Each structure stands twice: as structure tokens, then as C-alpha cells.
Amino acid sequence: MGKNSFKPEDFCRKNAEIGVAVFGNINIDTLILVEELPQKGLESNAMSFLVSGGGSAANTAVALARLGVPSIMLGAVGEDLEAEIVIKELEHENVITKYIQRVRGERTGRVWVLIDKSGERTMIAYRGANIKVKKEFNEALKHSLWLHIGGGLLETALEVAAVAKKKGIPVSYDPGSAAYLAPQRLLSKIIEKPDLVILNEFEYRSLVKRDIRLSQLFIVKKGAKGSEAVVDGEKIHAEGFKVRVKDSTGAGDAFNAAFIAALLSNFELKEALIFANAAAAIKVSRLGARSSPSLEEVVEFLEKEGYGKLAMKVSEHYCSKR
Numbered sequence: 001m002g003k004n005s006f007k008p009e010d011f012c013r014k015n016a017e018i019g020v021a022v023f024g025n026i027n028i029d030t031l032i033l034v035e036e037l038p039q040k041g042l043e044s045n046a047m048s049f050l051v052s053g054g055g056s057a058a059n060t061a062v063a064l065a066r067l068g069v070p071s072i073m074l075g076a077v078g079e080d081l082e083a084e085i086v087i088k089e090l091e092h093e094n095v096i097t098k099y100i101q102r103v104r105g106e107r108t109g110r111v112w113v114l115i116d117k118s119g120e121r122t123m124i125a126y127r128g129a130n131i132k133v134k135k136e137f138n139e140a141l142k143h144s145l146w147l148h149i150g151g152g153l154l155e156t157a158l159e160v161a162a163v164a165k166k167k168g169i170p171v172s173y174d175p176g177s178a179a180y181l182a183p184q185r186l187l188s189k190i191i192e193k194p195d196l197v198i199l200n201e202f203e204y205r206s207l208v209k210r211d212i213r214l215s216q217l218f219i220v221k222k223g224a225k226g227s228e229a230v231v232d233g234e235k236i237h238a239e240g241f242k243v244r245v246k247d248s249t250g251a252g253d254a255f256n257a258a259f260i261a262a263l264l265s266n267f268e269l270k271e272a273l274i275f276a277n278a279a280a281a282i283k284v285s286r287l288g289a290r291s292s293p294s295l296e297e298v299v300e301f302l303e304k305e306g307y308g309k310l311a312m313k314v315s316e317h318y319c320s321k322r
């Protein structure tokens, strides 16, 4: 996969200057818990609410950092108070934020999520600065050993991916809703670029239906059923872990981060799937999109679930434990 330039020692340095670049959206999420959704023109009471950083790519960057993998955020925020909040939060999580673009006169992306009694989510999204992101991340890519595209403006993602490929940096891509919303031509173009595509089942079926060809290696995330790697048409499956589900928001992002971290640590595909399923299962058992686990928590979980050997391998081979 062309990851020869990666040396595990690179991860182990404190304040490492090299890491996984994550391109895509940076948002502020407001989760509002309501009994009932308000009817048009009427009001309903909120029982509680939670404001936190969000955006699939930003969540993935945080999840990587928690696993001990330096991550570099590539995205855009506005010129408002929210921008300061999201950047502070990312810094607090040790994500490298210096390449984040600030868009003049624009607002930071925001998502409002109404959750009713049934747990169903109704969302309003303001994409703001996210759709003004420019391709100028060449400097950041000099410090990147991997590029993950976790959504974001497709036209720009395509250009950033092209620069990465030219530099020989491996690229992974999780299209999210673009798998069914993006125009066919644009999506086909971007799907061709990465070395690895990560999808959920619905997105996978949409791509098949739209006759869009996938990369040689792709991953299908299957919710409670776990995940599957498909290499040259051959399937490798890893069962999901049984956990008490609290909130599955961001499960996919936690999975992506852990899967990339495992590949960078030279794990076999099957081991990488198990590791990523474990990280995502822990996330699912907690509230919020930014509740992915630390490396130590994944190791402990794997041991508890009878994967002692893998837990040991993680402890031995994974650089942040050195």
C-alpha cells in the first residue's frame, strides 16, 4: 500500500510533526433531547441539550489522537466564536490544528440534532465554512504519512487526494452520504483515487446500484454485525462485539480511526477489523460523537472479550506504548 515511508518510531515522539491528515468537515453539534418533535409553527420543550464539537472528519481526527496516532486536521472554520471553540477542543485532544483554514466573513459549520423519545434523529445542518475549504494543504501533506478523507467538499477532496497520491501518501476515503447524494461523475472520480474505501452497508449498496467501481481493498461496516474487508473480491469478516448500545453517533468515525491506526501498525486485515470493531463498540456504549476510546481502553476491552493475544500484540507493536 505504499506505506513504506512510515516508521513506527515516528508515532512515538512526543509532539510528533508527522501524522495522519484528515480532510473534511468541522462542526459544532447541538444535540437537543425532546419528548416530541414540534409541529410546524408550534413549540416543544427541550428536556436537555449538549453542545460539542462534531463533523465526521474532526471526530476521526480526535479518535486517532486518542489512540496515540498524531492527527492533522485539514478543513475550514469561520470567523466567529464557534471557530475558537472547535479549535480549542481539537487542541485539547492533541489534534494538530495549524493547517485549519479560517474563512473570512463565514460562519463555522453547525448541526442541530433533535432526538425524540424513540431515539430518532432529525437534523438541520449549516455547512458554512466547510464548503469554502480550499485545496491549499500542500504544507500539511509534507507532514503526513496517510490521508483520510472523511467527507467534506468533494471537489476540494479530489484535489487534496491527487496531491497526496503524487507524493506517494496512501489515501483512505469514507464517502458517508456522498455515496448516495453526490453526482455520479464526481463520485466515480474520487472513488478511483484512494487505496482504501470505507463504507457502511447502505452506502455500499448505493454504490453497487449506481455501478460505481470500488478500490481493490474496501471495508463494509455492518453495525452490530461487525465489519468486512473485501480484497480483490475475497471477503474477510469480523463479528461485532456485544455491547449495551447508548448512542451510535460517530461509531463509523471511531472505526475508521482505529482501522487506519491498525494498518499503520502493520496488523493483518482480520486483526485490524477486530481492533476497529472493538474501538467502535466502546464508542457505541457511550453518549456523544466524541466519546471514542483511548488505546488503553481498547486493549482492556480486547482482553476482557477474550482477545488477549491481539491485546498483547497491540501493547507490543503499537508505538504509543513503547
Ligand SMILES: Nc1ncnc2c1ncn2[C@@H]1O[C@H](COP(=O)(O)OP(=O)(O)OP(=O)(O)O)[C@@H](O)[C@H]1O
Binding pocket: 199, 200, 201, 220, 221, 222, 223, 224, 225, 226, 227, 240, 241, 242, 243, 245, 248, 249, 250, 251, 252, 253, 255, 276, 277, 278, 280, 281, 284
Ligand atoms: N450496535 C452495535 N454493537 C456493536 N458494535 C457496533 C454497533 N453499531 C456499530 N458498531 C460498530 O461500529 C462500526 C460502525 O458502525 P456502522 O456500521 O453503523 O457505520 P456508520 O454507519 O458509518 O456509522 P456512523 O453512523 O457513525 O457514520 C461497526 O462496523 C461496528 O464495528
Ligand SMILES: [Mg+2]
Binding pocket: 176, 200, 252, 253
Ligand atoms: Mg458513516
